[in-house]
Amino acid sequence: MSAFGPGMLLVASPELVDPNFVDTVVLLLDAGTEGALGVVLNRPSPVPVEEILPDWADLATTPEVLFQGGPVGTDGALAVGLLAPDAVPPPGFSALTEGSRLGLVDLDAPVEALAAALVELRIYAGYAGWGAGQLDAELEAMSWYVVPAEFADPFVDPFAAEAADAAGLARAVLRRQPGDLAWHSTRPLDPGLN
Template identity: 60%
Template sequence: MSEPPVSPRRGGTAPGAGMLLVAAPALLDPNFADTVVLLLDVNDEGALGVVLNRPSPVPVAEVLPEWGPVASEPEVLFRGGPVGPDGALAVVLVGGPSDDPAGRVGFREVADGVGLVDLDTPIELVAEGLAALRVFAGYAGWGAGQLDEEIAEGSWYVVPGEPHDAFHPDTGGLWREVLRRQPDELAWTSTRPADPGLN
């Protein structure tokens, strides 16, 4: 007996740290419509991630002066999600293939050299080998089972992430770019018009 086809809504993959959640057209919540979320932590208690494509007008240097010079373009704070908007998370990309992220002070790897850096760490201990950095105000969070329910109801596509996704300079085009590189029906979804009424 053959296996049933994998639902394109899930992207064929279970959510996990380093994966991306791409908002499906059916997701109309203004906090998440047309967003791409990088999952930073997924366990039995829930999930946590940051929205990658919601830049704010506030320069990083205005809020965290020492981190402004190493922030990736655009050098602004990003709206990471509706939870804890007064807090900040820094997502970074470190080193090359020979780099050992585990030995870095204040760094916790999520996947493939992408991870979180503690903003209280002196910048000189972190700056060497830092390939990219983005600072997020707030984050997206889900309680136990909540994200699985949202995926099952068709709100999110779960797809593999690539290291550069979190630091993409064209945040307005990230949603389409991530979907375009997916197989089959998901790639077609990237071509939908911004106004579905034009379809």
């Protein structure tokens, strides 16, 4: 699959050697002709949410730590949340795509306004960003696999327990893909050891 847009996942391929992205899964938050923006889903930090954003700590999905969203803007934070199935999107929540339960959460909004509607929340320090044409070039170089994200229980990609394990989420996402792509979930980190 080569089309990409908000709500899609980028899974790092073996050809991607940038240490910022080895074994990562990136959730695309925005993509267009001017570039793309996303967050790395599987890089937990040791920093508890409680230390940085105490008001949001009770809503954070386990593990309740900040995740390293990417190498850009690491002094800022982005939050991704999942609405309850019957929740009306509250102020401070922006769906990634029309009608999606997954979206960005405004960390400047009152926690109380969002607490009843959210069933999952993860906070990312920094983000992954690509300039115009940059992600297209990386896809052409086979650096990423572009796959649909899964947002149905019991496995919701941005909040899966595997996200706390750098290689675990990438393998889980690839394993569920059709055809040859599923085989990539079993590749060793060093193919020379195979």
